[in-house]
C-alpha cells in the first residue's frame with residue numbers, strides 16, 4: 079500500500095499477536111494450488127455471487143487435515159471487531175456515510191464439515207474428508223456471497239468503480255505453527271498468502287469493463303451479461319476493478335501488456351510513462367516481471383495506492399506528482415510482495431521498505447520526473463525524527479523496532495514512519511556500506527531465490543550479508559537500536 083501520510087493523534091489501543099514463523103523460502107514445491115473462480119456481479123444488490131473450486135496442493139512437510147481460508151470481506155460487516163478503516167480516516171473512505179458489507183459462505187462441498195470462525199468471523203475452517211499428505215492434493219468447492227460496502231477502499235463500490243481486492247476466500251499461508259490467522263488490521267496490508275494458479279470467470283452486466291490481474295482467455299455474451307475468463311499463474315492473489323466508464327491506454331513493455339485504466343479526464347503522458355518505465359526499470363534491475371499483463375488502475379481510494387499481483391490501484395484523485403510516485407511505488411510491489419512474498423502482518427517493512435527504496439532508485443535513474451534521491455532521503459529522515467520526537471514526548475520512549483504485528487502500531491503515523499521511512503533509510507544505509515554493485519547484486523539474488531515464495535527477514539538479511547557483512551547493521555535497524 080502507499081499511505082497518504084497524515085499526522086494522527088497517537089494512543090489507540092495496541093493489540094499484540096504471536097509472531098508466526100513462516101516456512102522459509104527454501105523448498106521448491108513440485109506442484110501448486112489452484113483456484114477456479116466463477117463470480118457474478120449484481121449491480122442492483124451491490125454484491126458478488128461466487129463459487130471457488132479450490133485444489134489444495136500440500137507443499138508442506140506435514141499431514142493436513144483441515145484448510146483455513148481468509149474471509150477478508152467480512153471486515154466490512156457492521157459488527158466487525160476490527161474495522162477496515164481507522165476512525166480518523168473513516169469520513170474520507172465512506173463517501174456516502176457509513177455503509178456495510180460482508181462475506182457469507184453458503185456451502186462448502188467436498189469436505190467433512192465447515193464453519194466460519196476466527197477472531198472476527200474472518201476464517202473459514204474446512205475439515206477435509208481425509209488428511210492430505212505432502213505433495214498430495216484435495217479439492218473443495220466454496221459457494222459464497224460478497225456484499226460490497228459503499229466505500230473508497232480496496233474492496234467496495236466506489237464513486238466511479240467497483241474495487242474487487244480480496245474478493246474470494248483465500249487460503250491462509252501455512253507456517254510452522256499451522257495456518258496463519260490475522261484479523262483485518264486497518265494499518266497496513268494484513269494479507270499473507272502463498273502463490274497459486276488462477277482460472278477466473280467474471281460475469282458482469284453489459285457495459286462494464288474489468289481491469290484484472292489476469293490475461294484474458296475468452297469472452298462470451300448471454301443476454302444482459304458478459305462472461306470473461308482470465309488466467310494467472312504463480313500469483314498470491316487475484317484482483318479486479320470494474321467500471322462502466324473506463325478508458326484505457328495500452329503499451330507493450332518488454333513483452334508485457336501494460337494497460338492503464340481511468341475514468342474522466344485523460345491521465346497525463348508522464349503518468350502513463352511512469353507505469354511503463356518503472357516496470358521496465360525494475361525488470362532490468364531486480365529480475366524479470368513474471369506476468370503477461372499489468373493493469374494500472376486509477377480508482378477512488380482513501381489511501382494513495384494498493385498493490386495486487388499484476389494489478390495496482392492508484393488513487394484517482396492524486397495530482398501528477400503524487401500519482402507518478404505512487405505508480406512507481408505500487409509497481410515496485412510486483413517484485414516485493416507479489417513475486418517475493420513476505421509476512422506482511424508481522425514484517426511489513428520487508429516489502430514496504432524495499433518498495434520505497436526501489437521507487438527512489440527508479441527516480442534516481444529517471445530524473446525527468448523531478449524526484450531526487452537526496453530529497454527523498456532528506457524527507458524520510460525529517461519525518462522519522464519528527465515521529466521519534468513526538469512519540470518520545472507522548473510515551474516517554476518511542477518503540478522503533480520494525481518487525482511488529484500490524485496491531486501493535488498505535489497509529490498510521492507510526493506505521494508509515496517505521497515500515498516505510500525507516501525501511502527506506504535502512505536500505506540506503508546498506509547500499510552506502512556495500513556500494514552499488516554489491517547492493518543491487520544482493521537485491522537480484524534475493525529476488526531470484528525467493529521469487530514465488532514467502533521470504534523471512536532472515537532470508538533477506540542472508541542475501542544482503544552474502545555480499546558484504548551487513549547482519550549487524552540490518553539487525554540494528556530492525557531491532558530498533560540504531561540512532562537516526
Ligand SMILES: [Zn+2]
Pocket residue numbers: 079080081407408411429430433
Ligand atoms: Zn506499499
